Amino acid sequence: MDLKSWKKQLQQLALNHVEFNVPMSEYTYFKIGGNADAFIILKSASELKKIKKWSLKHKIPLTLIGNGTNLLVSDKGIRGIVVKIDCDMSEVKVNDNLIVAEAGALLSKVAQTALDHSLTGFEFASGIPGSIGGAVYMNAGAYDEEMKNIVSKASVITVDGNLEEWDKERLSLNYRSSAVAKERAIITCVELSLQKGNQQSIEAKMNKLNRWRRERQPLAMPSAGSTFKRPPDIAGSYLIDQAGLKGYTIGGAQVSTKHAGFIVNAGGATAQDVLDLMAYVQKTVYSKYNILLEPEVRLIGEKMDTDLVLPEH
Numbered sequence: 001m002d003l004k005s006w007k008k009q010l011q012q013l014a015l016n017h018v019e020f021n022v023p024m025s026e027y028t029y030f031k032i033g034g035n036a037d038a039f040i041i042l043k044s045a046s047e048l049k050k051i052k053k054w055s056l057k058h059k060i061p062l063t064l065i066g067n068g069t070n071l072l073v074s075d076k077g078i079r080g081i082v083v084k085i086d087c088d089m090s091e092v093k094v095n096d097n098l099i100v101a102e103a104g105a106l107l108s109k110v111a112q113t114a115l116d117h118s119l120t121g122f123e124f125a126s127g128i129p130g131s132i133g134g135a136v137y138m139n140a141g142a143y144d145e146e147m148k149n150i151v152s153k154a155s156v157i158t159v160d161g162n163l164e165e166w167d168k169e170r171l172s173l174n175y176r177s178s179a180v181a182k183e184r185a186i187i188t189c190v191e192l193s194l195q196k197g198n199q200q201s202i203e204a205k206m207n208k209l210n211r212w213r214r215e216r217q218p219l220a221m222p223s224a225g226s227t228f229k230r231p232p233d234i235a236g237s238y239l240i241d242q243a244g245l246k247g248y249t250i251g252g253a254q255v256s257t258k259h260a261g262f263i264v265n266a267g268g269a270t271a272q273d274v275l276d277l278m279a280y281v282q283k284t285v286y287s288k289y290n291i292l293l294e295p296e297v298r299l300i301g302e303k304m305d306t307d308l309v310l311p312e313h
């Protein structure tokens with residue numbers, strides 16, 4: 001199917017809330033990225049399933065994004081359709097010690113709900129700026145805690161477009177990885193199992209952890225959080241700092257002067273600047289410590305020239 005006719009069909013399918021040639025810099029925390037051919041902010045899980053089935057039938061690539069806080073989008077943009085799970089899919093319900101959240105619910109909203117119901121176990125995630133769907137996909141974590149500890153099940157749309165319920169084992173959450181990521185599934189809803197706790201202690205813990213974040217992380221600058229995964233037994237940010245790379249800049253991309261684990265968009269950075277800086281950091285740390293830093297940031301969109309070494313999976 002040619003571009004013109006698939007766009008027309010998609011318009012009918014997505015009831016006219018599809019937009020074309022949308023700059024992804026507007027939907028990523030990094031404020032970087034070229035245009036998506038087609039862009040849809042989803043209204044519901046059933047709409048998502050419909051679009052997924054349609055994209056499979058017509059072999060149009062489909063890319064899913066959440067809150068865009070862990071993404072580096074290519075300067076050349078993204079071919080096909082980008083669907084964003086956002087506030088129209090963000091209902092959060094509580095049933096005793098269980099929280100059931102639609103995938104687009106921000107972690108801050110889920111944390112507030114947990115606090116309102118005196119449920120403990122979610123404090124670690126309250127300052128992570130992503131959505132609950134993105135957090136399960138990435139098995140997000142902080143302060144030695146991770147989503148794996150609290151997720152009991154999730155509703156997913158499989159790569160073939162079928163709706164399934166995956167329990168904790170099936171989700172197979174490991175350090176910044178999941179079966180959802182490996183099998184290119186899409187999460188529509190997540191169930192968390194928390195514990196009853198003391199509301200004041202929960203609030204105090206959230207405030208303490210978020211103060212710690214504000215003091216140490218460059219939250220006022222566009223970024224995608226930690227650029228690299230943590231190598232075994234040592235912090236990547238420590239190695240980058242020790243290699244003298246804090247403040248190192250290529251184009252508009254800079255190794256944060258506040259926290260060496262973050263690359264920030266210091267003004268007008270392109271994806272190419274970030275990739276070049278990531279490759280430089282990776283090469284420098286490898287030559288000094290013989291440790292290969294593996295990107296945590298997800299690179300999406302059209303392929304770009306880079307010396308960055310990526311994992312094989």
Ligand SMILES: Cc1cc2nc3c(=O)[nH]c(=O)nc-3n(C[C@H](O)[C@H](O)[C@H](O)COP(=O)(O)OP(=O)(O)OC[C@H]3O[C@@H](n4cnc5c(N)ncnc54)[C@H](O)[C@@H]3O)c2cc1C
Pocket residue numbers: 029063064065066067068069070071085103127128129130131132133134135136137138139140141142180185186187188217218219223224225226298
């Ligand atoms: C300032 C800052 C601080 C951060 N701190 C932390 C931290 O402490 N710990 C941590 O782990 N991360 C941290 N991050 C990274 C990021 O917030 C997390 O990885 C978050 O879970 C990503 O969620 P998202 O909705 O933004 O996903 P996106 O960035 O939109 O997407 C990330 C990946 O998840 C996939 N995805 C998103 N939603 C879904 C879904 N519903 N179903 C299937 N796949 C989906 C996307 O396809 C993509 O591959 C930080 C980022 C920033 C900018």
